[in-house]
């Protein structure tokens with residue numbers, strides 16, 4: 001189901017090799033090679049002067065927020081030279097590039113010829129420099145004025161039978177100010193169809209945390225890391241995806257913390273780290289990070305956690321008051337007795353088998369935490385993108401609650417967010433299921449009646465477009481086609497739209513697999529100056545630990561024809577709603593302080609927003625868990641009972657997780673290397689266990705095709721090179737987004753509806 005001709009690669013999924021080179025799996029992350037690699041990229045994309053200016057201001061107080069991940073900046077001292085990492089620098093290089101795409105570029109390259117390029121090549125073309133329009137039946141984008149573009153979009157939006165036929169997606173880079181305006185516009189227009197990248201990312205964390213603890217965000221601050229006794233890291237690859245977290249882990253370890261890593265892969269950053277910002281690191285003096293590495297089977301986490309909790313309960317029976325925090329359990333939690341009964345009834349051997357971790361190793365983990373009271377659990381996509389993700393995350397919470405490890409220094413929950421402002425966008429109301437209270441506040445403050453019915457999340461949006469229930473797709477950032485599951489299905493869904501619109505910095509595949517008509521609206525990025533009347537304006541973002549701080553770009557935009565995201569929303573709203581609107585959109589665009597004033601009176605925690613956002617380092621949003629309370633109905637934290645239910649595989653099937661290489665930010669491919677895993681110049685690879693390779697009569701280096709057959713549909717991804725890798729038997733790994741074609745649209749997490757991108761059942765067949 002790849003294209004019209006199943007033997008040909010298609011616009012949504014080119015399948016060419018780039019020429020693999022192999023090296024060893026690295027023992028330590030970062031150090032000198034990382035510094036060199038990041039500087040080279042910045043200078044080659046942006047030039048020396050522009051590049052250095054951008055890097056100098058990255059993550060400095062008063063500078064701009066790194067457009068890469070959401071890891072927090074230190075509250076106190078920030079590095080004098082560089083408060084960023086290799087991959088942050090690369091994200092900046094990507095955005096700060098001096099290459100630009102004007103009307104000439106689009107008149108020379110048809111949509112089809114661009115779509116035949118790889119994501120790496122498409123991204124390398126440069127920044128979109130002016131608004132572009134693809135009329136019905138045309139194969140070339142042509143220039144359009146901003147005014148005509150807004151008129152066109154407004155006309156189509158106003159022609160729909162119902163506002164619910166339009167979908168308004170958000171990626172996670174959008175500032176608080178733009179996000180607040182965007183959701184306000186969308187709701188005044190009349191729909192809650194506000195899916196976002198969070199639906200594919202940490203939605204499962206939000207659901208689990210809200211159910212158990214009454215707030216969908218993590219409880220720890222950076223300082224908690226330095227007081228923790230044990231830090232458990234599950235399903236996360238910080239060396240690549242949150243490199244600055246390694247600095248925090250190194251410091252935590254120096255202060256006495258023990259680190260446990262739970263991951264099917266021995267990820268380099270977890271194992272060892274040469275901190276490029278310390279002399280030892282630059283000299284290559286290794287700081288080993290992980291004390292105990294547990295190579296779980298994919299989705300073996302629930303069983304492993306239950307096994308450890310069971311051992312804790314047994315140890316507590318032997319040594320009362322030594323293991324559990326009974327006072328905390330009694331005062332602050334509910335459901336303990338039921339959980340205890342459940343866990344004690346489980347068979348340790350069964351749990352060991354289901355997790356892939358031997359009983360002695362499970363015991364080693366349990367012994368590490370028996371007497372400890374200050375535990376932090378960190379997790380990311382290895383936990384959230386599973387069918388039972390909410391159960392697994394609630395099991396993490398169970399473990400922390402048994403220890404009283406929430407709401408005290410050195411302990412707590414740490415879902416490590418992805419996009420730099422994904423958490424802020426949700427705080428601003430980018431959510432398809434807004435609470436009644438939030439909608440009432442909007443009505444009271446702005447005088448329009450917001451729609452009550454819940455909207456589509458990401459997966460529901462794709463289905464709605466496919467079924468013809470939604471006809472216009474508007475994206476505030478992101479690369480919807482490549483980020484979502486079941487690429488061929490999603491492509492068909494987007495092609496059924498009458499209009500697809502993307503507010504973007506860079507060209508991407510979602511501009512090339514489009515609706516009947518398509519528009520690209522080019523916007524300023526984080527690093528760009530946003531000038532008005534001689535003033536360089538700032539916006540603000542919220543990081544993974546709930547700190548809100550300002551972000552002000554420093555670079556001259558590559559083109560005069562870019563608008564800021566707040567300006568785009570303002571003009572779109574005016575064009576669409578006209579005199580129907582109760583909101584002064586011009587005022588917002590002219591003075592961002594007025595947006596923040598309205599955020600302050602609408603969203604709790606933003607008191608004195610305009611003053612506090614100007615404080616160096618910003619301010620913390622309130623967090624009930626951090627303050628030791630729980631915002632659930634009963635005001636207690638809830639234990640949860642979950643059942644382990646391992647997948648039953650056919651003899652020739654494997655479980656595939658789709659992961660990030662070192663040289664990418666989601667669908668943006670910076671380069672073709674995955675340096676830490678020793679894979680160079682190729683992304684079409686499949687990491688397999690030696691026994692699984694042998695069983696299939698394959699060898700390292702063979703070329704294979706991958707198939708998934710869920711729901712009676714054959715999904716195929718061709719041309720992958722087999723790589724022998726230390727990964728548990730029965731499991732394999734490939735890169736996202738090349739294998740999104742194989743992720744069935746129907747395969748979603750219970751409760752959070754997140755695509756199950758880390759548990760795809762596939763068959764591996766030697767390429768004919």
Ligand SMILES: Nc1nc2c(c(=O)[nH]1)N[C@H]1C(S)=C(S)[C@@H](COP(=O)(O)OP(=O)(O)OC[C@H]3O[C@@H](n4cnc5c(=O)[nH]c(N)nc54)[C@H](O)[C@@H]3O)O[C@H]1N2
Pocket residue numbers: 068069070087201234235236237238240241242262263264265267296297298299300301380381382383417418419657658659660661662664665666667758
């Ligand atoms: N440089 C860079 N930084 C990024 C991104 C990027 O693409 N590039 N993306 C950003 C975004 S949006 C996000 S959400 C984060 C993503 O950050 P991560 O969650 O670290 O990203 P993934 O590569 O998806 O890695 C998942 C990790 O989980 C492991 N894993 C997979 N399945 C399981 C499982 O069942 N159990 C366990 N215990 N482990 C498992 C994998 O081996 C891998 O190490 O990073 C953010 N930061």
Ligand SMILES: Nc1nc2c(c(=O)[nH]1)N[C@H]1C(S)=C(S)[C@@H](COP(=O)(O)OP(=O)(O)OC[C@H]3O[C@@H](n4cnc5c(=O)[nH]c(N)nc54)[C@H](O)[C@@H]3O)O[C@H]1N2
Pocket residue numbers: 170171172173174197198200201202381385418419476477478479480482483484485503504505506507508523524525526565658659660665666667668736737739740743757
């Ligand atoms: N198989 C599989 N699929 C996955 C995942 C996985 O692990 N496996 N991970 C999922 C996760 S965690 C996430 S978060 C999603 C990511 O999904 P998205 O957020 O939709 O994807 P990105 O690749 O981050 O979006 C990149 C595009 O954003 C645009 N952009 C960049 N900066 C800006 C800006 O400042 N403003 C605007 N308007 N546009 C900008 C650029 O045009 C760029 O091409 O993918 C999900 N998909």
Ligand SMILES: [Mo]
Pocket residue numbers: 197200201202417418419
């Ligand atoms: Mo994400």
